Amino acid sequence: xxxxxxxxFISYWYLQYLLATSVYxxxxxxRRIFNCFLIIVLAMFMYTxxxxxxxHARMIVYxxxxxxxxxEIVDGV
Amino acid sequence: MARDGFEVAxxxxxxxxxxxxxxxxxxxxxxxxxxVNGAQSKVxxxxxxxxxxxxxxxxxxxxxxxxxxxxxxxxxxxxxxxxLRSIGIEKIKSCTEPKLPGFVPLFQSWESFYTxxxxxxxxxxxNRPIGSVAWAEMDILERVSYDHGWNFELTGKKxxxxxxxxxxxxxxxxxxxxxxxxxxxxxxKYGVGTCASRQEMGYLDLHRNLDILVAEYLGVEDAITVxxxxxxxxxxxxxxxxxxxxxLSDELNHASLILGSRLSGASIRTFKHNDxxxxxxxxxxxxxxGMPRTHRPWKKILIVVEGIYSMExxxxxxxxxxxxxxxxxxxxxxxxxxxxGALGPHGKGVVDYFxxxxxxxxxxxxxxxxxxxxxxxYLGGSKNLVNHLxxxxxxxxxxxxxxxCVIQQVISSMKIMLGKDGTNxxxxxxxxxxxxxxxxxxxxxxxxxxxYGNEHSPVVPILLFMPGKISCLSRECLKRGLGIVVVxxxxxxxxxxRARFCLSAAHTKEMLDKALDILDEVGDLLxxxxxxxxxxxxxxxxDNKELKNGTRNSSVSTFADLCTLSMKIIKTL
Numbered sequence: 001x002x003x004x005x006x007x008x009f010i011s012y013w014y015l016q017y018l019l020a021t022s023v024y025x026x027x028x029x030x031r032r033i034f035n036c037f038l039i040i041v042l043a044m045f046m047y048t049x050x051x052x053x054x055x056h057a058r059m060i061v062y063x064x065x066x067x068x069x070x071x072e073i074v075d076g077v
Numbered sequence: 078m079a080r081d082g083f084e085v086a087x088x089x090x091x092x093x094x095x096x097x098x099x100x101x102x103x104x105x106x107x108x109x110x111x112x113v114n115g116a117q118s119k120v121x122x123x124x125x126x127x128x129x130x131x132x133x134x135x136x137x138x139x140x141x142x143x144x145x146x147x148x149x150x151x152x153x154x155x156x157x158x159x160x161l162r163s164i165g166i167e168k169i170k171s172c173t174e175p176k177l178p179g180f181v182p183l184f185q186s187w188e189s190f191y192t193x194x195x196x197x198x199x200x201x202x203x204n205r206p207i208g209s210v211a212w213a214e215m216d217i218l219e220r221v222s223y224d225h226g227w228n229f230e231l232t233g234k235k236x237x238x239x240x241x242x243x244x245x246x247x248x249x250x251x252x253x254x255x256x257x258x259x260x261x262x263x264x265x266k267y268g269v270g271t272c273a274s275r276q277e278m279g280y281l282d283l284h285r286n287l288d289i290l291v292a293e294y295l296g297v298e299d300a301i302t303v304x305x306x307x308x309x310x311x312x313x314x315x316x317x318x319x320x321x322x323x324x325l326s327d328e329l330n331h332a333s334l335i336l337g338s339r340l341s342g343a344s345i346r347t348f349k350h351n352d353x354x355x356x357x358x359x360x361x362x363x364x365x366x367g368m369p370r371t372h373r374p375w376k377k378i379l380i381v382v383e384g385i386y387s388m389e390x391x392x393x394x395x396x397x398x399x400x401x402x403x404x405x406x407x408x409x410x411x412x413x414x415x416x417x418g419a420l421g422p423h424g425k426g427v428v429d430y431f432x433x434x435x436x437x438x439x440x441x442x443x444x445x446x447x448x449x450x451x452x453x454x455y456l457g458g459s460k461n462l463v464n465h466l467x468x469x470x471x472x473x474x475x476x477x478x479x480x481x482c483v484i485q486q487v488i489s490s491m492k493i494m495l496g497k498d499g500t501n502x503x504x505x506x507x508x509x510x511x512x513x514x515x516x517x518x519x520x521x522x523x524x525x526x527x528x529y530g531n532e533h534s535p536v537v538p539i540l541l542f543m544p545g546k547i548s549c550l551s552r553e554c555l556k557r558g559l560g561i562v563v564v565x566x567x568x569x570x571x572x573x574x575r576a577r578f579c580l581s582a583a584h585t586k587e588m589l590d591k592a593l594d595i596l597d598e599v600g601d602l603l604x605x606x607x608x609x610x611x612x613x614x615x616x617x618x619x620d621n622k623e624l625k626n627g628t629r630n631s632s633v634s635t636f637a638d639l640c641t642l643s644m645k646i647i648k649t650l
Contacts (some may be wrong), residue, residue, distance in 0.1 A: 008640030015643040016604060018650075024545040025198045027225045028650070030154060062368030 131351075131391050131531045136542065136572065137607055144542045144572045151544065155194030171197075191566065200226045202563055208235050209241040210252045213583040217560055238555065239592055242562035242580045246419040246535050247506045248583030249450030249490045255498065256450070256489040260482045267481035268397035279478035280392065287484050291455045293424065294491050296435035299464075300457035302487075303472045304479040306332045306444035309454030312471040315341040317410070317440065317462075318379050322361050325356065325420040326381040327406075330387065334381055334412060343379070344369075350389070353397045356380070360405045378407040384416030384427040384443075388569055388577070390530020390538050392416070395427055399437045408439040418448025419535050424494050424507045430533070453479050506582040510535055513580045513589060516535045520593050525606030529575070538564075538575040539605070546603050547574050554603070554647070557595045564580050602642050 018024040023034055101616060161167045170195045174183040201222060207214040216235040222228060248255060273279035284302065303309040314337030318569040322343040326334060329350045338345050346363075349355040360378070367374050380394045380402060395411075402409050413426045421429030426443065428435050437440065440458050456466060488538060494503040514535045521528050524591040527540040541547055544565065551563045565574040580589075600606050612643075634642075 005637070008637070008644050011644040011647050012640040015602075015646060018184070018647075019543060019549060019603060020143045020147065022151050022543060022545040024549060024650075025151065026154065026197070026272075027198070027227040031650075034150075069083075 080490055102589045103320050111249055115176045115272055117221075127173050129392075129394070129531070129632060133389070133529050134527045134540075134608060136540075137609065140542050140607055141572055144544070147544050148571065151195050155190060158194060159190070170224075171173070187565070195544065196565075197226045199551075201229070202548050202551035204542070205560070206231070211240060211245065211250055212252075213240055213245075213248070213581060213585075213588060214238065215240045215243070215560065219556070227305055234481060236558075238553070238560040240560050241580070241589055241592055243581070244415070244579050244581070245450070245583060246415075246448040246510060247450075247490070248581050249448065249486075251450075251583075256486055256494070257332050259489045260485045263481050263485040269482060270480055271478045272476065274475060275473040275478040281478075281481065281484075283481055283484045283488075284478060287488055289480075292457055292486055294495060295457045296425070296428075297441060297457040298460045301466050301470065301473070302453055302465050302479060302484075303470070304453045304476060304483075305336055305472070306446050306452065306454040308472050308476065309442060309444065310334050310412065311337040311340060313456055313466060314338060314410075314545060316466060316471075317341070318343040321368070321375065321585070322377040322379065323375045324379050324381055324607055325359055327351070327383065327386075327387050327393075327544045330383060331387075331412065331414070334383075338381065350386070351394055352393055353401065356398070357401055359417050360401060360407060364405055366507050369437075378405070378408050379410055381410045382412070384411060384413040384420070385531075385534050385536055385598060387536050388538065388564065388575070388578075390528075390534045390536040391532040392420070392430070392534055395431050395433060399433060402439075409437075410440045410441065411438050413441065414442035414454075415441040415447055415536060418494065418532065419510060422507070424448075424503065445483075445487050449490040449615055451483045451490070452638065453487070472475040509582040510580065513582070513584055516586070517578070517580055517593070520589075521596070522608070522610075524593075524597055524600060525608045526596075526600060527608045535580040537578040537580065539578075540607065540609070541574050541605060542572055544574065546605065547576075549603055549646075550576055550599060550605070553599045554595060557599070559592050570579075598642075599635055602639050602646075 001031065007008055015024075018031075086612060104431075158167065162169050171189075173186070201220060206218045206220070207215050208218050214237055217238055219232045219234045219236060220229045221232055222230070238490065243250065251257065253582070264329070267281070271279040271281065275284065287301050287302055290300060291302060303313070310331070310333035314334070318341045320342045322339070322341075324338045324343045324345045326345060326347055327340060327350055328347040346359055348359050363375060363378055366372060382395075383400060385392055386483040393411075398409060401407070411427070416430070417426040418424050420427050425427050426441075428438060428441075440456060442454065442456050446453070456463070479483075489498075492498050493500075494506075496503050511533070512528075514533060514537075518528060518532055518537055520535065521539060528537065529538045529540065541550060547563045549566050551561065554561050561576050563574070563577060565575045569575060578592075
C-alpha cells in the first residue's frame with residue numbers, strides 16, 4: 001500500500017520530467033539511452049563533488065581569511 | 078513574442094490607452110511632449126462601444142528556460158538520428174532528393190529537419206480523419222502507428238468526442254434543419270455543378286441573389302462572391318494594388334493576405350501587431366518620404382488588417398485605424414474571415430461590434446467557411462470597386478463558379494441571421510455564442526491557464542509552451558473524449574505553442590462544463606496552469622452558490638489522483 005503510493009508519487013514527477021525536457025516525445029529506445037546518459041552524468045557530478053568539494057571549500061575559506069587579516073601591500077612606500 | 082503584460086481597458090472611441098512604456102492620451106502622443114490630438118478630435122459616436130480588454134500575459138522565465146532546453150535536446154537528438162541515417166545505420170523513410178550538382182536544393186534544411194525529427198514523432202495529434210458531420214460532437218477515426226509516426230493505419234473503430242476545434246461559430250454546420258432542406262431542394266432544381274466560370278456560362282440568378290444579400294448583410298453598396306476563401310485574398314488583391322503602391326500589413330496576417338500582397342507587386346511594410354503608434358509612425362514616414370529612391374508620393378497606401386486574428390484571439394482596433402486612414406488618406410482592407418457572424422450584436426462582424434459605419438471601410442472581405450457552414454468568400458465595397466472586380470477578377474475568369482448548393486446554404490443561413498425567415502433564431506445563436514465565449518473564457522482564467530486575446534472573441538488560445546506538453550495534452554484530451562486543436566511551430570513563435578478552442582453556438586452549457594472539467598484535470602496533471610495573475614471572481618451567482626455549498630461537481634483532483642493518472646500514462650509509453 002505504501003509502496004504503491006511511493007510508486008505513484010515517483011511516477012508523477014517522472015512524467016513532469018519527461019514533459020519538461022520533452023523526452024516524452026522520443027521513441028522508447030531513445031528515452032532509455034537518454035535516461036542512462038543523464039544518470040551517468042549525475043553520478044559523475046555527485047562523485048566529483050563528494051571527492052573534491054570539501055578540500056576546495058576549505059581552500060576558499062583559507063584564502064578569504066588570509067585576505068581579511070593581512071591586506072595585500074601595494075606599492076609599499 | 079513575449080510582450081509586457083498590460084491590460085487595456087477602454088470605454089468608447091475617445092479612449093485613453095495606458096501603455097506600459099508611459100505613453101498615454103491615445104495614439105498620437107509623442108514622448109517629447111508634442112501632444113497632437115488630431116486623430117481623435119473629429120470622431121462622433123452616438124452608439125455605445127464595448128470596453129476593449131485584451132490580455133497577453135508574459136511568458137514566465139522558468140517555463141521559457143525549460144522550453145528552450147526541451148527544444149535543444151530534441152534538436153541534438155535529431156542531429157544524431159540524421160547522422161545515423163546518413164551513414165546508413167538507419168533506414169531513410171522520409172522524402173529525399175538526389176544531390177545533383179548545379180541544382181538548387183528542393184527542401185529547405187531547417188524546415189525539413191523540423192518535420193522529419195520533431196513533427197514526425199507526434200504526428201498523430203494532427204490531420205485526424207473525421208467520420209461524421211463536424212458539429213458540436215464528431216466521430217474521430219482511430220489510427221495507430223507502429224513505426225513511431227512514419228506510417229499510420231486505421232483500426233476501423235470510431236470515437237465520439239466533443240468538438241472544440243471546428244470553426245463553427247454560429248452552428249450552421251448541421252446536416253439537418255431549414256438550411257439543409259433548402260439545399261436539397263436547390264440540388265434537385267439546379268444540379269450540383271455549374272460547369273463554367275462566372276464570366277462564361279456559370280453566372281446563375283442564384284449568384285446575383287447572393288451578391289445582393291451579402292451587400293445587404295454588410296451594409297455596403299455591392300459585393301462579389303468567390304468560390305474559395307483563400308483565393309478571395311490571393312487572387313483579388315493584385316487587382317486592387319500594384320507596383321508603386323504601398324501595403325501596410327499587420328505582422329500576424331494570414332498566409333492568403335501575404336500571398337496576395339506579394340503577387341500584387343506592391344511594396345510591403347509590416348507594423349507590430351495591433352500597435353497603432355507603430356502604424357501611425359509608418360504612415361507618417363510613407364506620406365512624408367514617399368517611394369524609396371525617387372521620393373515620389375505613393376499611388377495608394379493600403380492598410381491590411383484582420384477582424385479577429387485566429388492564433389491570438391485578438392480583435393483589431395478598428396476605430397483607431399479608421400481615424401488614421403482618414404487623417405493620412407489611406408485605404409483599409411479588412412479581412413473578416415473569423416469575425417463575420419461571430420462578433421457584434423447583430424452578427425455583422427467587427428464593424429458592427431464597434432458600432433461604426435461600414436462605408437468607412439474601403440474593402441470588406443470575408444469568408445463563408447467559418448460562420449455560415451459553406452465555402453467561399455466575398456468582397457464588398459462601393460459599386461465602382463465591385464464593378465471593377467467583376468470584370469477583371471482572376472477567380473471570375475478562370476475558376477469554376479460557386480455550386481448552387483453552397484450558394485443556397487449561405488443564402489439560408491444569412492436569411493436566418495437577418496431575421497428574414499420570421500423566427501428570432503439568428504438573435505438566439507448570436508446570444509448563445511456571446512454567452513459561451515464569456516463563460517468559457519472566465520472559467521479558463523479562473524482555473525489559472527494563460528489565455529490570450531480579447532475577452533469577446535470566440536477564438537480562445539491557451540498557452541502550452543513546452544513541446545512535450547503539446548502532444549500530451551492532445552492525446553490525453555482525446556482519451557477523455559475531447560477533440561482539440563493544438564498548434565506549434567511554424568504557425569506560432571517557437572516557444573509559444575498553444576491549444577486553440579473555437580466556441581460555437583451549438584455548444585450547450587453541459588458540453589462546455591464537461592470540456593472544462595476535462596481541461597481542469599489534464600491541466601493539473603500536466604501542470605499547465607502557469608498564470609500568475611489574480612483570479613477574477615466567479616461569473617454568475619449560480620456558480621458562487623455551488624462553490625459555497627461545495628457541491629460543484631467539477632473534478633478538482635487531489636494529488637493522489639494525479640499520481641495514479643500519471644502512472645497510467647507512463648505505463649502506456
